[in-house]
Amino acid sequence: EVQLLESGGNLVQPGGSLRLSCAASGFSFGSYAMTWVRQAPGKGLEWVSAISGSGTSTYYAASVKGRFTISRDNSKNTLYLQMNSLRAEDTAVYYCAKSPTIAVAGVTDFWGQGTLVTVSS
């Protein structure tokens, strides 16, 4: 059974940093691209970042480029999102999602339950 478990969400001050993790199980993690999507309270979905199965290709939304870094450790079956220089507008539930392809192609077929990041003083 595919499982994705996000963790690391917390209350952080503006300008601060946070690292989110997404622990995967039930599938061959390194064979699939992974994606982070966020949802601000009461708002719609925003695609944030994606990484290929090998980790060699990464993509970012303009709103986070230069501040967030996506990475993965295929030996630990874990996806990460390092978030620096956090702003109030980064407040959201962050979801990790699995793709059915090794290359980043946008499509996803399974999502975790999300972790809440709150940026506030």
Next chain:
Amino acid sequence: DIQLTQSPSFLSASVGDRLTITCRASQGISSYLAWYQQKPGKAPKPLIYAASTLQSGVPSRFSGSGSGTEFTLTISSLQPEDFATYYCQQLNSYPFTFGPGTKVDVK
């Protein structure tokens, strides 16, 4: 970036109704479109990809169609568990933007 619009934004319906939600792209995206269902407090659930291909386990009352700039999600006979918000997402080019959503509630 490719922008997506959805219509309507809100839809009141009854069990058994046939529903159609439209998603329009700001430029042609071939068939690179996905649909998701989200219930309050839950993660989005993938429904359809490649405009018309159902994800595994999705009931056949859901269907998708379209190509280019106009796409539709149809629910042939609305069931109680289908009251939710539906999002489209373009998969043509990154950033893989989402539409603003269509909320389906009880009439």
